[in-house]
Amino acid sequence: MMDTQNSSELIEAPQMLPPPPGTFVDREELIHHVSDFAISLGYVVTIKQSKRDKVVVLGCDRKAVYHNRQKTIDESSAESIRRRKTGSRLTNCPFEAVGKKDDGLWILSIKNGTHNHEPLKDISEHPSTRCFTEREVLLIKEMTEAGSKPHQILKRLRHSNPELINSKTCLQC
Known part of the structure; x- marks a missing residue:
């Protein structure tokens, strides 16, 4: 067998x-x-x-x-502060x-x-895939200089890119 x-x-x-x-x-x-x-x-x-x-x-x-940039906490202290969960x-x-x-x-x-x-x-899990493109950054700058409000800018970005993730996006990628 x-x-x-x-x-x-x-x-x-x-x-x-x-x-x-x-x-x-x-x-x-x-x-x-x-x-x-x-x-x-x-x-x-x-x-x-x-x-x-x-x-x-x-x-x-x-x-x-x-x-970890947080101050170390003495667990025995009466004034111990809750630690943030970090990853x-x-x-x-x-x-x-x-x-x-x-x-x-x-x-x-x-x-x-x-x-x-x-x-x-899946490469879409990586933070770099959640960055604005150069074209989107230019659009944000133009609309900001023109006095557009953030919700108007985001609406326009989503219209041009429906798959835009609205959280954790970055400008320096």
Whole structure:
């Protein structure tokens, strides 16, 4: 008789492979290549360090470590204050890719291709997908300068983009 295994044991988690090393015409092409590759596998990269015409270091957006900025509370104190429930996506992920300019071309190398977290099941879960586009930011600026009220601006944004999420949107992405 054959031993039966749990079906979840047979399914492997998707691998988050690093992008293949390569050579690129310019810095932007290198960054787009790494970003597009990462998104296709369920992770997001950001620029960690950059010297415009020399080097760019790209890392997983979960690279940092969460630091609780609240004052420590003495639990035994009679005046203990309730702690806020906080969460973070940060996992100190070791992934790092480096692009260096050499003889007019940008060369991509992988310093550490591993991750310490699961891939996103759906890229729309990522906060960067909830950012305004450049066009939406311009529309917001124009309408604000014209004296439009916030609810009018939001109504116009939703009219042009019905899938706009009205919470947790950002302007600096």
